[in-house]
Amino acid sequence: xxxTEQWGAAGASGGTxxxxxxxxxxxxxxxxxxxxxxxxxxxPVMLFxxxxxxxxxxxxAVKAFAPARLPFPVMHVDTGxxxxxVLEYRxxxxxxxxxxxxVVSVQEAIDAGRVVEETGPGASRNRLQTVPLLEAIEGNRFxxxxxxxxxxxxxxxxKERVFSFRDEFGQWDPKNQRPELWNLYNxxxxxxxxxxxxxxxxxxxxxVWQYVAAExxxxxxxxxxxxxxxxxRDGMWLAETPFVTVGPGEExxxxxxxxxxxxxxxxxxxxxxxxxxxxxxxxxxxxTRVTERGATRADDRxxxxxxxxxxxxxxx
Amino acid sequence: xxxxRFATAGSVDDGKSxxxxxxxxxSKAIFEDQLESVERTSRERGDAYTDLALLTDGLRAEREQGxxxxxxxxxxxxxxxxxxxADTPGHIQYxxxxxxxxxxxxxxxxxxxxxxGVLEQSRRHAFLASxxxxxxxxVCVNKMDLVDWSPDRYEEIRSEFRSFAMKLDVRDxxxxxxxxxxxxxxxxxxxxxxxxxxxxxxxxxxxxxxASDRNLIDARLPVQYVIRxxxxxxxxxxxxxxxxxxxxxxxxxxxxxxxxxxxxLTSTVAAIDGPGGPVDEAFxxxxxxVRLSDDVDVSRGDMIARVRNRPHVGQDIDAMVxxxxxxxxxxxxxxxxxxxxxxxxxxxxxxxxxRLDVNTLHRDEGxxxxxxxEIGRVRLRTTVPLFYDEYRRNRxxxxxxxxxxxxxxTVGAGIILGPTxxx
Ligand SMILES: Nc1nc2c(ncn2[C@@H]2O[C@H](COP(=O)(O)OP(=O)(O)O)[C@@H](O)[C@H]2O)c(=O)[nH]1
Numbered sequence: 001x002x003x004t005e006q007w008g009a010a011g012a013s014g015g016t017x018x019x020x021x022x023x024x025x026x027x028x029x030x031x032x033x034x035x036x037x038x039x040x041x042x043x044p045v046m047l048f049x050x051x052x053x054x055x056x057x058x059x060x061a062v063k064a065f066a067p068a069r070l071p072f073p074v075m076h077v078d079t080g081x082x083x084x085x086v087l088e089y090r091x092x093x094x095x096x097x098x099x100x101x102x103v104v105s106v107q108e109a110i111d112a113g114r115v116v117e118e119t120g121p122g123a124s125r126n127r128l129q130t131v132p133l134l135e136a137i138e139g140n141r142f143x144x145x146x147x148x149x150x151x152x153x154x155x156x157x158x159k160e161r162v163f164s165f166r167d168e169f170g171q172w173d174p175k176n177q178r179p180e181l182w183n184l185y186n187x188x189x190x191x192x193x194x195x196x197x198x199x200x201x202x203x204x205x206x207x208v209w210q211y212v213a214a215e216x217x218x219x220x221x222x223x224x225x226x227x228x229x230x231x232x233r234d235g236m237w238l239a240e241t242p243f244v245t246v247g248p249g250e251e252x253x254x255x256x257x258x259x260x261x262x263x264x265x266x267x268x269x270x271x272x273x274x275x276x277x278x279x280x281x282x283x284x285x286x287x288t289r290v291t292e293r294g295a296t297r298a299d300d301r302x303x304x305x306x307x308x309x310x311x312x313x314x315x316x
Numbered sequence: 317x318x319x320x321r322f323a324t325a326g327s328v329d330d331g332k333s334x335x336x337x338x339x340x341x342x343s344k345a346i347f348e349d350q351l352e353s354v355e356r357t358s359r360e361r362g363d364a365y366t367d368l369a370l371l372t373d374g375l376r377a378e379r380e381q382g383x384x385x386x387x388x389x390x391x392x393x394x395x396x397x398x399x400x401x402a403d404t405p406g407h408i409q410y411x412x413x414x415x416x417x418x419x420x421x422x423x424x425x426x427x428x429x430x431x432x433g434v435l436e437q438s439r440r441h442a443f444l445a446s447x448x449x450x451x452x453x454x455v456c457v458n459k460m461d462l463v464d465w466s467p468d469r470y471e472e473i474r475s476e477f478r479s480f481a482m483k484l485d486v487r488d489x490x491x492x493x494x495x496x497x498x499x500x501x502x503x504x505x506x507x508x509x510x511x512x513x514x515x516x517x518x519x520x521x522x523x524x525x526x527a528s529d530r531n532l533i534d535a536r537l538p539v540q541y542v543i544r545x546x547x548x549x550x551x552x553x554x555x556x557x558x559x560x561x562x563x564x565x566x567x568x569x570x571x572x573x574x575x576x577x578x579x580x581l582t583s584t585v586a587a588i589d590g591p592g593g594p595v596d597e598a599f600x601x602x603x604x605x606v607r608l609s610d611d612v613d614v615s616r617g618d619m620i621a622r623v624r625n626r627p628h629v630g631q632d633i634d635a636m637v638x639x640x641x642x643x644x645x646x647x648x649x650x651x652x653x654x655x656x657x658x659x660x661x662x663x664x665x666x667x668x669x670x671r672l673d674v675n676t677l678h679r680d681e682g683x684x685x686x687x688x689x690e691i692g693r694v695r696l697r698t699t700v701p702l703f704y705d706e707y708r709r710n711r712x713x714x715x716x717x718x719x720x721x722x723x724x725x726t727v728g729a730g731i732i733l734g735p736t737x738x739x
Contacts, residue, residue, distance in 0.1 A: 018567070018599045019527050022319035022398040027591055031603035032562045035541045039616050039658070063591045064560070064603070067553055068545035151389045158388045177386065178726045179412055179640050181419040183562065184655050184717045188724035202400055204391045 023211055030057070030199040031064040032183055033162060037144045037197050038064070038071050040187050044144040044197075045102065045137075048074035050090035051262040052219050053148035056208050057200055059217050061146070062097060073100035075145075077133050079125040080107035081243040081265040089220040104136040124267040130314045134170040137194055144187065146197045152204045162201050168192040170314030205260075206285050213278040224281065225258045225273045236269030317393070320526060323402040323418035323450070325441040326427030331458045335427065335496035336390060336403055339518065342503045343392040387417040396522040410437075411674075411689040412640045414444050415729050419715070422526045423452040425517075430463045430493070434476045436675045442477070443674050446484035447636060447691070447731060449711050451529040453481070454490045456517060460509065461495040467511040483677060485708070488524075492517045530600050531710045535566030535574075536627060537598075537620040538657035538703075538713070543605055558589065558605035559614050564657065564712035565705070566622070568598045568606065576612055577619040577629060577703045583610040600712065617659040619703035627703045627713055632736035634669075637694040639686040641720065641727035646686040646694070652728065654698055656716040661700035663718065666736075669693040695736055707731040 020028070037044050046061060048054045061070055076090060094101045106125050109115045109132040118124065137145060151158045161177050163185045178186055187195050200208070212219065230237040231252045238244060240252050243266040257270035258281070275281040326332040341351075390401040402417030404410075418424055424445035428438050438455075445453050455477055463469045470493045481489055492501055493512055500506035503518045515523070543558040568574075572585045586609045588598045598604045606620060614620075621627055639646045646665060654663040671683035671692040679693075686692045707714030718728030 017527060018530070018532055018597075019318065020602070022317050024591075025319045025601065028562060028601050028603040031591060032540070032601075035560055035603070036658075039541045060591075065541075065543055066589075066605075067556060068543050152391045155388075158390065159386045174386065179416040179717075179729065180726070181416060181717055181729050182711065182715045183420070184715065186655065186717060186719055186724070186726045188653070188719060190724070202389065202391070204393075206393070207398075 023207065023214060026200070026203055026207060027060065027063075027211070029183075029202065030060045033185065033197060033199040034061045034064040034146070036185055037146065037187065037195075041144040041195075043140065043142050044072040044146065045140065045142045046070075046072060046074045046146040047148065048076055048090065048094075048101070049148075049262065050076070050086040050093070050220055051148070052208055052212065052223060053150065053200060053203075055093070055217055055219055056203075056211055057146060057148040058093065058097075059215060060199060070097060070099050073102055075102040075104060075136065075142075077104045077129045077136075078106060079129060079264040080105065080110075081125055081241070083220070083222055083239075083241075083259075083262065083265050085222050086220045086262055089218075093218075102136065102140065104132045106132055108132070109135070125264050126267055127315070130170075134314050137170065138192075142194060143189065144195050144197055146199060148200055149198050150203050150205075150208075151198075151201050160198065160201070162198055163187055164196040164198065165189065166194050166196055166314065170194075172196075172312050172314070174312070206282070209278065209282045209285050213282060220262065222259045222262065225256050225276045227254055228257050228270065229254050230257055230270055233269075237272065238267075238269055239265060241265045317396070317398055318526070319398050319400065320423065320521060320524070321400045321402065321421045322423040322425055322521065323404055323414065323421040323445075324425045324427070325404055325414055325418075325445070326458075327429075327435060327437040330427040330429045331496040332403070332427050335456065335458065335494070335502065336401060338496055338499060338502050339401075340390060340392050342499070343394055343518070387413050394518065394522055399521065410440070411444065411638060411691065414441070415448060415638050415640070418445065418448050418450060419711075419729070421448070421450050422529060423454060423521070423524060424448075424450045425454045425456060427456050427458050428473060428477070430457050430459045430466075430469055430473065433473050434480065438477070439480055440674045442481055442486070443484060443677065446481075446486050447638075449485075449707055449731075451526070452488045452490070452524055453486050454492065454517070454520065456496075457491060457493045458496050460493045460500060461498055465493075465506075465508045467509070470512075490514070490520060490524075492520065531565040532599060533566055534625055534627070534705060534710060534713075535568050535572070535620075535622045536564040536703075536705070536710070536713050537561045537568060537604075537606060538564055538659070539614055539616055539618045539620065540658045542615060556607075557611075558607050559618075559620065560603070560605045561620075561658065562603045562712075563598050563600045565600055565710045566625070568604075568620075569596060573623045574608070574620050575623045575626060576608075576614050577621065577626070578701055579613065579618070581610075581612045582623055583608040583612050585609075617657075619657065621703070627705050628735055629701050629703055630735050631698045631701050632666075633696050633698065633702065633704070634733045634736050635694055635696060635716070636672075636691060636731040636733060637686065637718070638691045638729040638731075639688060639727065640729060641725065642688050645688070645690075646692075646728065647684065651721070653719040653721050654696075654702075654716050654730075655719065656702045656704060657713060659700065659702065661698045661702070662721075663696045663698045666695040666697050669695060693733070694730075696730075704732050706734050 115128045115131045161180045229240040229252050231250045258273040259270050275284045388403045392399050404413045404417040426441045457473050474491045494501040501516045505516050539559045540561040545553045570585050575582050586607045588595050589605045648665050650665045654661050670679040670681045705713045714732040716730040717726050720727045
């Protein structure tokens with residue numbers, strides 16, 4: 001948002017109304033949260049996958065400390081099943097900002113036998129991310145981990161606090177959450193425990209896109225419509241990649257698609273779309289009748305409680 | 317588009333989940349896959365109808381037991397406003413959940429079952445809303461279909477609620493007769509209640525005026541973080557020193573004469589940066605960075621205010637405290653960590669002056685302590701001075717939390733009444 005557009009109402013001469021738009025309020029809230037963590041924790045880290053939510057979160061974090069640099073590193077949990085466009089974007093962003101990137105490799109964890117790859121239909125590396133993530137948090141002694149999760153994404157997330165306490169096993173106890181009042185966040189913890197922090201908790205998918213548009217935030221190209229070889233599985237379009245086996249009866253064809261979320265390439269589906277730029281994506285998002293996770297994440301369809309179970313174990 | 321945060325409260329079965337489900341459904345915030353999943357669950361449970369309440373029940377235990385445990389946040393938007401709902405469950409842990417969900421709300425929506433009328437719980441909800449300083453209270457008299465859309469019944473409930481609310485500090489009280497199940501007066505005005513002359517619930521939520529609820533008089537900037545890029549960036553930033561924080565009240569402008577607390581040193585605002593660049597004015601809840609013309613020492617936990625309009629500075633404070641912990645209870649002599657604005661300190665409980673019966677508003681002066689979900693007037697002494705205003709005047713500088721130093725849990729919510737009166 002340009003400064004005149006953003007704060008225009010307040011800056012106008014004469015009857016000032018002191019009103020902020022919903023995006024300005026959400027932006028201020030997120031910046032407040034990020035600053036609070038930087039001030040109160042010794043070793044924070046921000047998860048950065050290259051997806052749109054983490055891109056927006058990183059953008060907000062950069063603003064929170066401007067003109068100084070980001071005072072903490074970013075971390076990517078790399079399942080090894082990536083879209084090359086996303087990795088390329090990740091590395092470019094990190095280089096632009098001059099921040100340190102910690103990469104946590106799920107492949108390495110598999111190779112070392114610390115986690116066991118799932119097999120069979122519907123196998124994915126999504127759940128496997130938890131172990132290396134927790135190892136990295138412990139190994140780096142991170143005490144606060146920023147995540148780009150939003151409460152509108154999923155029912156279990158709708159109940160999670162902005163500052164979400166994790167015990168020394170990285171577990172979330174949904175029935176025993178700290179009350180969270182006003183903007184007085186309580187990040188106190190003992191050594192070995194940590195806090196997950198969600199600065200964009202109150203943003204919806206549409207808010208994220210509107211903010212991307214207002215701020216001109218660059219995203220990986222796969223968020224916009226492009227031609228891609230895909231095949232239908234479980235009611236969504238999976239991309240043909242080296243990480244999935246096209247089964248008998250599954251037919252690969254080229255279609256105009258885009259991704260609404262970006263995760264492990266083996267379980268993140270595309271939607272058919274002709275939205276080639278931000279404005280068109282916003283139009284589509286405002287009109288869509290299916291949630292982004294329902295449309296595109298096989299991992300969340302496992303069961304009604306899929307996300308809750310993974311979160312309890314220490315997932316994002 | 318403006319953002320409105322509201323909290324919902326109601327006793328079990330008053331129809332809160334149905335109402336929220338309907339607001340989400342009618343504003344198209346429910347997606348097909350969510351609806352399908354709810355329909356599937358309803359079928360599997362053998363419900364006779366699709367239970368829209370399932371849309372708002374997030375956790376496994378809740379689905380299994382058919383109850384709502386924790387505060388859940390929901391989002392929807394109309395062309396006029398974007399809404400954040402804090403959905404607070406009505407039974408166990410009620411106070412704890414409601415203060416968590418409602419502390420930042422602009423508006424509280426309380427449901428009353430038209431057949432049952434104003435219950436003890438309805439009174440408690442209204443009291444908590446007023447204690448938390450929520451400026452707008454909307455009472456939805458629900459299930460009007462079950463009382464034959466009777467204007468008399470509605471009037472009866474309204475006058476009873478009003479007479480109770482008179483004893484409270486409620487600035488704006490509105491009543492809407494509805495049927496959440498059938499949608500009457502939820503989005504559209506109902507043809508079944510032509511005698512009702514007000515607006516539909518959604519229309520009211522879209523129109524209620526909230527911009528003037530903020531304190532635009534007492535300029536307050538609790539310093540959150542000091543930005544000093546000198547060791548990394550260009551020479552021109554070498555002397556840059558910005559005080560970052562979220563404006564907690566009033567309006568700050570470049571050129572304003574300000575005082576920094578606790579040092580008491582004065583300076584002038586040289587410039588204010590918002591997230592999008594320099595701004596002419598900063599007001600709540602903007603997150604800004606302020607630069608001063610003088611090289612004064614400022615750190616996190618300090619407060620920037622106008623020279624001629626300062627907050628209270630003190631260590632002896634009277635507050636209403638809502639106790640949120642099972643064990644131990646709050647007793648005189650207890651020592652706790654306290655967080656107020658961006659400042660941490662320790663506090664000792666000097667006295668529990670009374671415990672309030674939230675149903676009758678009776679003050680029990682012999683209570684001696686506060687147990688889980690109890691509210692009372694407490695006298696505290698803090699190790700560091702706090703820079704505060706009365707909560708009534710400013711929710712951001714008038715609130716604090718109490719934290720158990722052993723478990724690190726948040727155990728108390730504090731609403732500042734003012735400095736301890738001289739004995
Ligand atoms: N007749 C009628 N029933 C309603 C109305 N609103 C809710 N109910 C029913 O009341 C019961 C409790 O509603 P629910 O939304 O689960 O209540 P909650 O416990 O407050 O969330 C359900 O059987 C609803 O279908 C209404 O306006 N009219």
